[in-house]
Amino acid sequence: MVVSEPVFIGVDIGGTKIAAGVVNVHGKISEKIRVPMPSQATGEEAFSAVREVVNKLLPDVERHGPRFYIGVSCPGPLNPKRGVIINPPNLPCWRDFPLAQRISETWSLPAVIDNDSNAAALAEAVWGAGAGFSSVFYATLGTGIGTGIVLDGNIYHGRTGAAAEGGHMTIDYRGRRCGCGKRGCIEALASGPALAGRARERLAESREPSLILELAGGDLQAVTGEVIGEAHRQGDKLAGELLSETADYLAIWLGNIVDMLEPDVIIFGGGMAEMMSGWLPAIREKLPSWSINSRSGEIPVVRARYREDSGIAGGAAVCLHEENNSR
């Protein structure tokens, strides 16, 4: 008798969109769809949107055989063990919402959830740039900085599932205030909005011409991380300085991470990862001066395999982990 391999539906819920896809046990994604997420609506309306997305994928999944599972990647805070969305700032629709149970009841299927950075970290550890390494530190660089830790194939959750919030590690306690309330978090220094904020300050105080302002149509408020990345590609000096400074912050931060966790590999994903990918050699070079680990320079610092699909792959990876552990 041939037992068919299970298939996963990975669902990636964000503040503005739901993306979902069918993922096989090798991490290959097919049949992707994407719809708006009504995050300002009621909990039931938001859940209807999830239901619709999954229903659209079901015919495709059922072609693969009888065994399938649903895994959700979602912004936290959430409780992965109980499957409950607690109170994510960008998902006001859900407060203490038992998402895993609701999905499970709707389709009589096993369902699991985890936070987006944790899920993406697991996908990289299982199928991506972390495959073959026993400890993985993953960071997503974008509007915020999220992190995930995978040890021996398991997401490191901590006491209540709220661990691995490395983006809010303070490296400059007298520094900029972060949205989280702390000062000098790496997110307040090196995220996309932080980069844009530093650029606006430099542009406001400087008389030097910079492509950044030109590309932003002369409007300081229109300066974004993307604009700075584009200015750098076109050879702008200030953009290069700002990105080099970002690489410095990331090296200081990774020095702390390495001294604490000494992971086998460090992986960068998220919207800013492409822009920073040219700076990975610089980050690796600077890291040893911010780490007491005599072998910190050996640790690979690489780009993630999954890009815009990290949430879909992440949801599926959480399923695969659950499936492996329940056998």
Added chain:
Amino acid sequence: MVVSEPVFIGVDIGGTKIAAGVVNVHGKISEKIRVPMPSQATGEEAFSAVREVVNKLLPDVERHGPRFYIGVSCPGPLNPKRGVIINPPNLPCWRDFPLAQRISETWSLPAVIDNDSNAAALAEAVWGAGAGFSSVFYATLGTGIGTGIVLDGNIYHGRTGAAAEGGHMTIDYRGRRCGCGKRGCIEALASGPALAGRARERLAESREPSLILELAGGDLQAVTGEVIGEAHRQGDKLAGELLSETADYLAIWLGNIVDMLEPDVIIFGGGMAEMMSGWLPAIREKLPSWSINSRSGEIPVVRARYREDSGIAGGAAVCLHEENNSR
């Protein structure tokens, strides 16, 4: 047939002394001895001192029965898996010295080693203030700040055994240079010498009278952490301010630790733990403003069970762990 419980010899090697004791499976220490450590001598001379200490304890151990083991707590860097002392700055006698193997050969006994903070963390997790908790963060406050992480009964070692160096986490990258070369490590802000250094700066620039200088015999260079602690006990205002500042630094740092690891319990040991024990409520109170974890205030921050015996208990705990895992 009654199988006797094993007994452990815990050996605590430091830059200036070797302490050793007989420890039972419940963490009870008996038959302690202490001799100078010839850390500037040759590797063989230093090993002779270890041999002598253990030989003195053997008659006591053998009374307990036939099964016993030797565990060593020692400053790092060292490789716990291979049992090799790599290059500790305060043990110049040993460079790539196979201590576990030498001990094992000398007495035909299983022998294990680990770094002092890791070993002390394990002793607390198994027998001390961390008993019953599944994740333990331990910090020793003294001349330096060392840390250890125990997850589900296992020391967290990282890629090469050099993880859990939380004392060198930078929280102020523009701040004071640490002995390790990094800037603004918690050790450079909150260790005993860092506290004394801050006191000297304040005393040098201030005209206010302080008991600190008086207790140091009017000699700025004689100001130590102990002197500041004594001045605080006698009601000195500046000493109180300096210790409150130390509590602030520790809270900022623990905020990072909690956001990253979300441990079940935080334990302070080491020579400065007594002086700081009155500040633990203040640290717990300040912690939530330096953590994004909504339940950071629930995490116990407590004092270690083992004080000057943490190395003896630590060496023994590493033995017990090995013994449990090899059965």
